[in-house]
Amino acid sequence: MGVGQVVRFHGGFYYVMLQESGEIQECFCRGRLIKKRLLVGDYVVTREAAAGKCTIEEVLPRRTELIRPPVANVDQSIIVFALQDPKPNFQLLDRFLLISAAASIEPVICFNKTDLVSAAAYSKQIDAYNGAGYRILVTSAKTGEGLEGFRVALIRRVTVVAGPSGVGKSTLLNAILPGLKLKTGEISKKTGKGRHITRLVELLPLQDGGAVVDTPGFTQLNLPVLTAAMLANCFPEISQLSGECRFNDCLHKSEPDCAVRKAVDEGRIAAFRYRHYQNFLAEILEKERR
Ligand SMILES: Nc1nc2c(ncn2[C@@H]2O[C@H](COP(=O)(O)OP(=O)(O)O)[C@@H](O)[C@H]2O)c(=O)[nH]1
Ligand SMILES: [Mg+2]
Ligand SMILES: [Zn+2]
Structure with a gap:
């Protein structure tokens, strides 16, 4: 028996990072009920069924649950917007903030690409978010500005990196996580409204503890269920x-x-x-x- 966190699904297997050893264990999931409820990020109880074969026996209660991307137990979201290429859409930023708040996930705002436009160009908006109490990072994945703050913000937390496509999410993660090599610069061919972009959701464990999920860019977001x-x-x-x-x-x-x-x-x-x-x-x- 062991407790671990599901880091990805692939080819019918569930990969679970065991809490004690930090090892990643390939698991089967036998119970149909458990399977239906499982999300990346879930803490599960595993059991060694035969030599080297593990099964997931139980899903532990979730602290938080995000629908898009589907991830459980996220502590914080870093919502990345570029100051240029693409220009920031503050209503979309507020939508991301709303989704985060509705899911009880602490948001951090990251303004990237300060090498293209100085943050001063948006001081009115940045001051407003600051004044409202949001934590703000200002970065350039190109020049390295603010990258240390970005790296530190991830330590020992489960973070989802969200934001529109092309703002530099994957580039930022690659810059602070050597050896990661996430694909960057991809342009989404289908930007179908409200359509789910299917892509592997994966929890990337960090060296100092914690984990991060990179996400494809969402340009269309439904409001969370909210009165x-x-x-x-x-x-x-x-x-x-x-x-x-x-x-x-x-x-x-x-x-x-x-x-x-x-x-x-x-x-x-x-x-x-x-x-x-x-x-x-x-x-x-x-x-x-x-
Ligand atoms: N000038 C500049 N370009 C950047 C910066 N960060 C990322 N990019 C570029 O922006 C494009 C999109 O980056 P990517 O990481 O794929 O964005 P994602 O869709 O949010 O993951 C790529 O061509 C990157 O090289 C930055 O800080 N400054
Ligand atoms: Mg990306
Ligand atoms: Zn009133």
Whole structure:
């Protein structure tokens, strides 16, 4: 018997990194029920069935669960956007932040390619995220700027590296993990809306402990299952003020004496963040009506 974490599925086998030895063990999964529930990132109990043959007997409870990519027990997401090539889409960034918050996964924002455009060009937006309390990394995989901070952020945590395609996710990981050689620069031929890009999800164990998952770029993201009332909790600068509105079920839309709208008017909450909040709110309310 041993406990380990599923790091990948391949060819009908499950690869489990054993907690005690750090070894990766090839396992079968016999129970159909267990198989159906298994995700990369799951902690499982394995048993040696015959010489060198292991089976997965049990899945341990999950701390967190991401749907896209399907990974269990993720501690944090590093959401990478380029400052140029491609230009940052802050509404998409906020969507990634929302998905992370809804899954109780701590987000870190990484602005990459500072060799192409200085971070100062986006100081308004970066200040807004900073002010809201997000952790921010500024990097260039090309010049090496900020790479040490990126490396340190991964230590002893299970991290998903997310963001649109072409922003440098794989290049950043290759730069800090010698010997990794993830494919970079690939251009997705099918950018079908909402379509799942099937690709192997793999947990890459790190030398200092922890593990990281590289992901293909998502350009289209559905909102997580979220009620209108929960949405504000995913915007730290908005949820911080929620208690000060006249109505305690205020959605900060057009209600009188709304502390959030007042803060937007006074410039204490960035107008673009509030606009994205409104857009998401409309999307959720529309879904609730149907
Ligand atoms: N100028 C510049 N190019 C970069 C940087 N990081 C990645 N790239 C380039 O951006 C392209 C996409 O990188 P890739 O890592 O495949 O992006 P991914 O789709 O997010 O994994 C590649 O041609 C990289 O060489 C950077 O910091 N600066
Ligand atoms: Mg990539
Ligand atoms: Zn309000």
